[in-house]
Each structure stands twice: as C-alpha cells, then as structure tokens.
Amino acid sequence: xxxxxxxxxxxxxxxxxxxxxxxxxxxxxxxxxxxxxxxxxxxxxxxxxxxxxxxxxxxxxxxxxxxxxxxxxxxxxxxxxxxxxxxxxxxxxxxxxxxxxxxxxxxxxxxxxxxxxxxxxxxxxxxxxxxxxxxxxxxxxxxxxxxxxxxxxxxxxxxxxxxxxxxxxxxxxxxxxxxxxxxxxxxxxxxxxxxxxxxxxxxxxxxxxxxxxxxxxxxxxxxxxxxxxxxxxxxxxxxxxxxxxxxxxxxxxxxxxxxxxxxxxxxxxxxxxxxxxxxxxxxxxxxxxxxxxxxxxxxxx
Numbered sequence: 001x002x003x004x005x006x007x008x009x010x011x012x013x014x015x016x017x018x019x020x021x022x023x024x025x026x027x028x029x030x031x032x033x034x035x036x037x038x039x040x041x042x043x044x045x046x047x048x049x050x051x052x053x054x055x056x057x058x059x060x061x062x063x064x065x066x067x068x069x070x071x072x073x074x075x076x077x078x079x080x081x082x083x084x085x086x087x088x089x090x091x092x093x094x095x096x097x098x099x100x101x102x103x104x105x106x107x108x109x110x111x112x113x114x115x116x117x118x119x120x121x122x123x124x125x126x127x128x129x130x131x132x133x134x135x136x137x138x139x140x141x142x143x144x145x146x147x148x149x150x151x152x153x154x155x156x157x158x159x160x161x162x163x164x165x166x167x168x169x170x171x172x173x174x175x176x177x178x179x180x181x182x183x184x185x186x187x188x189x190x191x192x193x194x195x196x197x198x199x200x201x202x203x204x205x206x207x208x209x210x211x212x213x214x215x216x217x218x219x220x221x222x223x224x225x226x227x228x229x230x231x232x233x234x235x236x237x238x239x240x241x242x243x244x245x246x247x248x249x250x251x252x253x254x255x256x257x258x259x260x261x262x263x264x265x266x267x268x269x270x271x272x273x274x275x276x277x278x279x280x281x282x283x284x285x286x287x288x289x290x291x292x293x294x295x296x297x298x299x300x301x
C-alpha cells in the first residue's frame with residue numbers, strides 16, 4: 001500500500017506542467033491588489049481561490065490547485081496587506097470583513113459578471129462572508145477545510161496541535177502562548193504559524209516535504225488577533241448564503257470535522273465531502289480532492 005508521500009509524488013508526476021500565472025495590479029476599494037491569473041477558458045466560469053492563513057499570500061494555493069486550471073480560469077490574489085498587495089491605512093483596524101468586501105469589488109474590477117469561489121481554511125471564512133455580500137455574483141462555492149461558523153473551535157486548537165507534533169516540533173510550539181496571539185504582534189503570529197504548521201498534516205512524513213511558510217503581515221496579524229480576542233459568530237450571515245456549496249473536510253484535520261457538519265447545516269443547498277486527509281486535501285488526498293471539486297463545478301445547474 002502506498003504511503004501518503006508516495007501517493008502525492010505519483011499524482012504530481014502524472015500532471016502536465018502548471019500554467020504560468022499572469023500578474024496584474026488591480027485597484028480594489030482604494031488599494032492596489034496583486035492578482036494572478038491562469039489562461040482564460042472559453043465557456044467556463046472562472047474560479048477565484050482565496051487562501052487561508054491570514055498572514056500569507058496566494059502561494060499557499062499555487063501550484064497546489066493548478067490541476068483545476070485545465071477546465072477553467074483560476075484567479076488568485078494577495079489579500080490586502082499580504083504578499084505584494086498594498087496595505088490599508090490604519091492597519092490595526094483591519095478586520096476579516098474588509099477582506100470579504102474586497103471579493104465583490106475584485107470581481108467587478110476584473111469585469112467578471114459571475115464566478116465560482118473556493119476558500120481554504122480562514123480563506124473559507126472570507127469566501128463565505130464574501131458570498132453572502134455578493135449573492136448575485138457567485139455561482140458556486142467550495143469550502144475546503146474551512147473555519148467553523150463560530151470561534152469555539154479555537155479553544156482546543158493549541159492543545160490538539162501539541163499532541164500531533166513530534167517532540168522537537170512540540171518543544172518549539174510549547175514555547176509560544178496562544179494568548180499572545182490576541183495581540184497584533186506580526187512577528188509572534190508569524191512564528192506561531194510556522195511552529196504549528198506540521199500539525200495541520202495527518203501524515204508526518206508528508207508534512208516533512210513542505211517547509212512552513214515564512215511571512216509577516218501587520219494587516220494579517222491585526223485581523224487574526226481581533227478574531228482570537230473578540231471571537232466571532234457568523235451563524236446568521238451564513239444562513240443567508242443560498243448558493244450551491246461544496247464543503248470539503250479532511251477526517252484527520254486538526255480543525256475538527258464537526259465544523260464542516262455545522263457549515264452544511266447552515267448553508268442551504270450544500271453538500272459534504274469527507275476526505276481521508278488532514279488540513280491540506282489537495283496534497284494529502286489529491287485524486288479524491290480534485291475529482292470532488294471538478295465534479296461539483298462541472299455539474300449541470
């Protein structure tokens with residue numbers, strides 16, 4: 001039986017070379033956002049991909065999602081104040097709702113009448129909030145190991161992560177207090193995200209193939225600290241999302257499977273796909289992941 005590492009390598013070797021991304025600078029709500037596009041595909045609805053992490057840029061999802069580009073144009077972008085995108089004034093006031101509002105504005109700035117939206121992890125939260133604000137502009141929604149509708153899942157995250165890590169990684173994470181993440185210190189948020197990174201994988205051997213991202217963002221730290229400090233409850237807003245939705249979740253994800261069931265219960269017209277993976281199904285269960293996404297997006301209305 002193949003290991004997770006062997007399955008990943010075999011899958012990636014079966015793929016053609018990933019297309020080259022075209023880069024554009026797009027003015028969105030007074031800020032210049034860095035946008036990255038695969039070639040257009042005629043008669044196919046474009047798919048915008050919203051990465052998670054809150055501190056990081058589009059490279060969290062590229063080239064991981066490149067197999068989806070064979071059937072549709074992919075649009076990736078660096079969220080405000082992350083990567084190559086301009087930071088907003090008054091960075092410490094940044095909220096995840098500002099990121100959600102950018103989605104509709106980006107669609108309109110690109111001249112796209114309607115698109116599909118995929119969000120991963122915290123990007124799933126941005127995608128959900130953005131779809132609720134842009135109901136006429138979103139055809140279908142894909143949530144990949146998305147955060148829950150309420151912030152209660154955060155309470156056990158640190159302890160659960162420690163249990164998953166090898167001793168050396170556990171020692172590093174153990175030196176960082178989750179309470180410190182309630183402050184908007186960008187360096188602390190960056191160090192914590194690197195330390196916890198291996199815990200997001202179900203398989204330690206596969207996790208060793210991927211280096212923890214290194215990124216520091218004052219904007220992202222402000223958003224993340226506010227969510228941890230104040231908590232959130234998007235239940236009422238999510239009930240307003242009526243677009244057809246696919247909720248994908250890894251059965252071994254550090255983020256508990258119950259949040260996926262909660263999302264499905266709140267989103268009318270949604271369906272659930274539980275995959276044999278951790279938080280990164282596009283790496284850990286790639287065949288199942290891409291088949292599920294392609295089938296959902298290609299299905300008749």
